[in-house]
Amino acid sequence: MLVKDSLTSFLAGLFFVGSCALRRPLTYYAAQRFAGPAGAAGLRARFADPAVRRRYYVSSLVWGGGLLAESLLRIPLVLVLPIDLAVGASTVLMIVAYTLLIGWTIHFAKRDRPPDPASGGRTWGS
DSSP: OHHHHHHHHHHHHHHHHHHHHTTSOHHHHHHHHHHHHHHHHHHHHHTTSHHHHHHHHHHHHHHHHHHHHHHHHHHHHHHHSOHHHHHHHHHHHHHHHHHHHHHHHHHHHHHTOOBOGGGTTOBTTO
16 A cells, blocks of 8 residues: 555656656646636746746756656665554655655745846845
């Protein structure tokens, strides 16, 4: 059962990385979905900008790599440790992996935002 959780993370990681090879990073589609119909149209227009495309590729590759790493670390952990210890360690590993990925995403989004013209060139949120 615990190895199944690793397989789920592994497949999700493959989807993130594979989406980059298909020229539409998975994070781009997620952003469109969260933006709603009106926001999605603006997002499609901005996707023509290479810098914007790069942000989506980088975030998809980081999430894909993070999920792949988490799944590949969890498999030996589950197979080597006693089951009761493996359950707890597997949960901790998943929480740590997602916390790191979400933290990186927040940092990356704040660091990589374009200047806000209305604020005299400062980045959004600064």
